[in-house]
Amino acid sequence: MTERNLTLISEFLLLGLPIPPQHQHLFYALFLAMYLTTILGNLLIIVLIRLDFHLHTPMYLFLSNLSFSDLCFSSVTMPKLLQNMQSQVPSIPYEGCLVQLYFYLFFADLESFLLVVMAYDRYVAICFPLHYTSIMSPKLCVYLVVLSWVLTTFHAMLHTLLTARLSFCGDNVIPHFFCDVSALLKLACSDTHVNELVIFIMGGLVIVIPFILIIVSYAQIVSSILKVPSARGIHKVFSTCGSHLSVVSLFYGTIIGLYLCPSGNNSTAKETVMAMMYTVVTPMLNPFIYSLRNRDMKGALARAFCKKINFCL
Numbered sequence: 404m405t406e407r408n409l410t411l412i413s414e415f416l417l418l419g420l421p422i423p424p425q426h427q428h429l430f431y432a433l434f435l436a437m438y439l440t441t442i443l444g445n446l447l448i449i450v451l452i453r454l455d456f457h458l459h460t461p462m463y464l465f466l467s468n469l470s471f472s473d474l475c476f477s478s479v480t481m482p483k484l485l486q487n488m489q490s491q492v493p494s495i496p497y498e499g500c501l502v503q504l505y506f507y508l509f510f511a512d513l514e515s516f517l518l519v520v521m522a523y524d525r526y527v528a529i530c531f532p533l534h535y536t537s538i539m540s541p542k543l544c545v546y547l548v549v550l551s552w553v554l555t556t557f558h559a560m561l562h563t564l565l566t567a568r569l570s571f572c573g574d575n576v577i578p579h580f581f582c583d584v585s586a587l588l589k590l591a592c593s594d595t596h597v598n599e600l601v602i603f604i605m606g607g608l609v610i611v612i613p614f615i616l617i618i619v620s621y622a623q624i625v626s627s628i629l630k631v632p633s634a635r636g637i638h639k640v641f642s643t644c645g646s647h648l649s650v651v652s653l654f655y656g657t658i659i660g661l662y663l664c665p666s667g668n669n670s671t672a673k674e675t676v677m678a679m680m681y682t683v684v685t686p687m688l689n690p691f692i693y694s695l696r697n698r699d700m701k702g703a704l705a706r707a708f709c710k711k712i713n714f715c716l
């Protein structure tokens with residue numbers, strides 16, 4: 404106890420991304436543009452779905468939940484990254500670091516669970532079209548969303564509490580752009596075996612199982628479409644499922660690579676760039692891939708603007 408009190412670290416330094424100094428301004432502008440795109444794209448979807456009663460169906464309510472989660476997920480890391488790129492001392496207080504860790508895990512999990520719920524929703528819609536409305540009742544939808552929130556609260560809380568009981572004594576430099584579990588574990592001077600074990604087991608439960616469920620749902624969708632082949636159906640399914648699967652693989656692929664197969668020779672530069680993929684790039688792409696390419700959403704967008712401008716027929 405005394406040792407801990409003597410060497411308590413009160414703040415960490417977030418080194419950010421390995422960007423050469425002459426390119427700092429360029430990357431600052433790029434990240435700012437990406438963050439604004441994420442915020443505006445996702446807000447647009449939430450507002451459109453809220454306003455348009457044609458879109459009050461399970462699929463769009465889940466999409467709106469996903470947009471909310473994307474918006475929050477990128478707001479956990481991006482504003483701090485942008486602020487630190489401008490400041491001389493890129494520090495974050497110890498408590499701030501734990502808070503960031505908690506919300507980072509919370510929204511990453513929520514995202515993961517919502518992607519599963521959405522894949523299940525598409526699976527029911529395509530494989531059991533006649534029973535869709537009775538299976539995906541409003542009660543089940545609310546239940547699935549609430550379940551995601553409960554599981555994700557539990558999981559984020561578990562990791563945050565386990566990290567909070569570690570002591571940090573010597574080094575306080577985090578070679579990353581946010582307070583990530585694995586980066587914090589490397590700095591801890593107490594025993595981290597329990598933490599590593601829990602990351603491995605819980606990571607398996609909240610990442611690998613959802614990923615498998617998603618792949619199984621899309622496999623069922625593809626096989627049911629191929630049973631009754633029609634050129635239009637096949638084209639539609641491959642264009643929708645293909646783009647969904649590319650986002651899903653980018654999100655899960657980088658997370659699985661980082662947390663479940665950590666190899667000693669992974670350079671931190673490579674890790675931060677991989678982390679960029681799912682913390683910044685997927686929340687930005689999700690609204691465009693899941694929603695704005697979609698005919699109903701385009702219709703809703705047109706209706707929303709027509710009402711305002713009053714000049715469409």
Ligand SMILES: *[C@@H]1O[C@H](CO)[C@@H](O)[C@H](O)[C@H]1NC(C)=O
Binds near residue numbers: 461467468545
């Ligand atoms: C999330 O989904 C639930 C259940 O479908 C819905 O009632 C709620 O309005 C959605 N939340 C948002 C922010 O869209």
